[in-house]
Amino acid sequence: MNSTILLIQLLNGVQFGVLLFLIAAGLTLVFGVMGFINLAHGVQYMIGAYLTFMYYSWTNHFLAALALGLVTALVLGLLLEELIFRHLYTRDHLDQVLATFGIILFVNELVKVIWGPGTLTLPTPEILSGSIQLTENLKYPVYRLALIAIGLFVALCLYVIVTKTRVGMLIRAGASDSETVNALGVNISRLFMIVFGFGAMLAGLAGALAAPIFTIEPGMGDNLLIVAFVVIIIGGIGSIRGAFIAALLVGVLDTLGRTIATDAMGLIFDASAANQIGPSIASMLIYLFMATILFFKPQGLFPAQGGAR
Amino acid sequence: MSLLELKGLEAGYGYSQILFGVDLKLERGEAATLMGRNGMGKTTTVRSIMGLLKPQAGEIRFDGHPITGLAAYKVGRAGVGLVPEGRRIFPTLTVEENLRAFARSRGNWTLRKVYDFFPRLEERKVNLGSQLSGGEQQMLAIGRALMTNPSLLILDEATEGLAPLIRKEIWEKLAALKAEGLAILLIDKDIAAMSKFVDHHTLLNKGEVVWSGTTEALTNDMEVVNSYMHL
Ligand SMILES: Nc1ncnc2c1ncn2[C@@H]1O[C@H](COP(=O)(O)OP(=O)(O)OP(=O)(O)O)[C@@H](O)[C@H]1O
Numbered sequence: 001m002n003s004t005i006l007l008i009q010l011l012n013g014v015q016f017g018v019l020l021f022l023i024a025a026g027l028t029l030v031f032g033v034m035g036f037i038n039l040a041h042g043v044q045y046m047i048g049a050y051l052t053f054m055y056y057s058w059t060n061h062f063l064a065a066l067a068l069g070l071v072t073a074l075v076l077g078l079l080l081e082e083l084i085f086r087h088l089y090t091r092d093h094l095d096q097v098l099a100t101f102g103i104i105l106f107v108n109e110l111v112k113v114i115w116g117p118g119t120l121t122l123p124t125p126e127i128l129s130g131s132i133q134l135t136e137n138l139k140y141p142v143y144r145l146a147l148i149a150i151g152l153f154v155a156l157c158l159y160v161i162v163t164k165t166r167v168g169m170l171i172r173a174g175a176s177d178s179e180t181v182n183a184l185g186v187n188i189s190r191l192f193m194i195v196f197g198f199g200a201m202l203a204g205l206a207g208a209l210a211a212p213i214f215t216i217e218p219g220m221g222d223n224l225l226i227v228a229f230v231v232i233i234i235g236g237i238g239s240i241r242g243a244f245i246a247a248l249l250v251g252v253l254d255t256l257g258r259t260i261a262t263d264a265m266g267l268i269f270d271a272s273a274a275n276q277i278g279p280s281i282a283s284m285l286i287y288l289f290m291a292t293i294l295f296f297k298p299q300g301l302f303p304a305q306g307g308a309r
Numbered sequence: 310m311s312l313l314e315l316k317g318l319e320a321g322y323g324y325s326q327i328l329f330g331v332d333l334k335l336e337r338g339e340a341a342t343l344m345g346r347n348g349m350g351k352t353t354t355v356r357s358i359m360g361l362l363k364p365q366a367g368e369i370r371f372d373g374h375p376i377t378g379l380a381a382y383k384v385g386r387a388g389v390g391l392v393p394e395g396r397r398i399f400p401t402l403t404v405e406e407n408l409r410a411f412a413r414s415r416g417n418w419t420l421r422k423v424y425d426f427f428p429r430l431e432e433r434k435v436n437l438g439s440q441l442s443g444g445e446q447q448m449l450a451i452g453r454a455l456m457t458n459p460s461l462l463i464l465d466e467a468t469e470g471l472a473p474l475i476r477k478e479i480w481e482k483l484a485a486l487k488a489e490g491l492a493i494l495l496i497d498k499d500i501a502a503m504s505k506f507v508d509h510h511t512l513l514n515k516g517e518v519v520w521s522g523t524t525e526a527l528t529n530d531m532e533v534v535n536s537y538m539h540l
C-alpha cells in the first residue's frame with residue numbers, strides 16, 4: 001500500500017466520521033439530557049435521504065431539495081417527539097428500546113410502501129461534481145470534500161451554541177441533572193423537544209449528504225446507528241465535544257482498519273485467508289477501541305456528569 | 310394570606326408512604342425551619358413543595374395559589390428558589406454559567422449583585438462547578454437560586470458537611486437575606502445558629518409534625534425538641 005491510498009482512506013475516514021458526528025450529536029444529547037434510548041434515531045437519517053430524493057425529483061435542484069428535506073425532517077422530528085417519544089421518557093430503558101424498535105420496523109415498511117423496496121440514487125449536485133487534484137497523483141471528489149467542510153462547519157456551530165449561549169448552558173446542565181434544571185424554573189421538556197427536533201434534523205442532514213455517495217434504501221440508518229452509539233459512549237454521553245472527537249476517531253479507525261487489516265493479515269496468512277480474516281478483524285476494531293477507552297475512562301472521554309466539558 | 314401553606318400533606322415513594330399529614334405555614338419575609346432526625350421526611354416535604362414528587366393527598370398553596378402537583382418548573386417560576394440537598398451544582402458549567410443560565414429578571418438580583426454578595430464566587434467565576442470546595446458549592450447553589458429572584462428560598466441542608474468558618478459565613482448571609490425581606494425555609498441540624506434569626510420552627514418525626522412554635526417557645530421546650538432530635 002502506498003501513501004496515496006493511505007491519504008485517500010484517511011479522507012474517507014474523516015468523511016465517515018463527519019457523517020457519524022451528525023448522527024451522534026442528536027443521539028448523545030437526547031440520551032444525555034433525557035436518559036432516553038432512541039433506537040429510531042437511525043430512521044431520521046434514512047428519512048433525510050428519502051425526503052431529499054423526493055424533493056430532488058420534484059425540483060431538480062439539489063440545494064433546494066436539501067433545504068426542504070431538512071425542514072421536513074425537523075418538523076417530523078418535532079411531531080414524533082410530541083406524539084410518541086414524550087410518553088416514553090419516564091418508562092424504563094427496555095420499554096424505550098422496544099417502542100423505538102417498533103418505530104424502526106414501522107417506518108422501514110412505510111418507506112417500502114411509498115418508494116419501493118429497491119435502492120435509489122441521488123446524483124451529485126452539478127457544482128460539486130468532478131474531482132480536484134490534491135497532490136501530484138491524488139484526485140479526490142469535490143463533493144466528498146464539501147461534505148467534510150459542511151460537517152466541520154455544523155460541528156463548529158454546535159460547539160458555539162453549546163458552549164456560548166444560554167440554551168447551550170441549559171442543555172449541558174440538563175445533561176448532568178435535568179431535575180435541578182427543572183426545579184430552577186426551566187421547562188426542560190420544551191428545551192428537550194427543541195433538542196430532539198434539531199437532533200433529528202442533523203441526522204436527516206447526514207442522510208441527505210450521504211445519499212449521493214451511498215445508495216438510498218430501506219433500513220439504511222440501522223447499521224450506522226449502532227456505530228453512532230459506539231461513538232457517543234466513547235465520547236461520553238451528553239457531550240457534543242466528545243461526540244465530535246469520538247466520531248472522527250471511529251470514522252478514521254474503521255475506514256483505515258478495513259484497508260490495513262487485510263494487508264496486515266497478509267503478512268501472517270496466505271492471501272485467501274487474509275482476505276477472509278482481515279475484514280472481520282476490521283469490523284471488530286471500533287468495538288475493541290470502545291472497550292479499551294471504557295477500561296481507562298468508564299464514563300467516556302468527556303463525561304457530562306464529571307469534570308471535563 | 311400566608312406565603313406558603315401546607316395542609317395535610319401526604320406523600321411517599323411507590324407504595325411506601327413517608328408523610329402523614331404535614332401542616333406548615335410560612336409568612337412573607339419570615340424565616341422558618343423544618344427539623345427532624347435523618348429519614349423523617351424533610352427532603353420529601355421539600356420535594357413535594359417543589360413539584361418533584363406528586364403528593365398523595367393534601368394541599369400546598371404558594372402566594373395564594375394552589376401549587377399541589379404542579380410541574381417543578383412552574384413552581385420555580387412562581388417564585389420558589391431551591392438550594393437542593395447535596396447542592397447539585399452543574400459540574401460541566403463554569404461558576405458564572407451556573408448563575409447566568411437561571412437568571413430571571415423580575416427582582417433586583419443580578420449577576421453583579423450575587424457577586425457582591427459572595428465575592429468568592431466572582432474570584433472563581435471561570436472555574437467549573439466540579440472544581441469548587443463544598444463551601445463554594447453551597448454559595449453557588451444559593452446564588453443560583455437567588456438569580457431566579459425568588460420570593461421564597463428553600464435550603465435543604467444549609468450547612469451540612471461544611472467547615473465551621475464557612476458555616477458561620479453561610480448563616481450570616483442567610484440572616485442578611487432575611488433582613489432584606491426574603492422568606493426562607495431552612496433545613497439544618499444547627500438549632501443554635503438558626504435560632505438567631507429564625508422566627509418559626511416545625512419538627513418532623515416519622516412524617517408527622519410533632520412540635521411547632523416560635524423560637525421563644527423552642528427555647529422553653531428544648532427538652533422535648535432534643536428528645537426528637539437525638540434519639
Ligand atoms: N427515592 C426514594 N425512594 C424510596 N424511599 C425514599 C426515597 N427517598 C427517600 N426515601 C425514604 O423516605 C424517608 C424520608 O426521607 P427524606 O429524604 O425525606 O428524609 P430527610 O428527613 O430529608 O432525611 P436526611 O436528614 O437524611 O436528609 C426515608 O426513610 C427514606 O429512606
Ligand SMILES: [Mg+2]
Binds near residue numbers: 465
Ligand atoms: Mg434530607
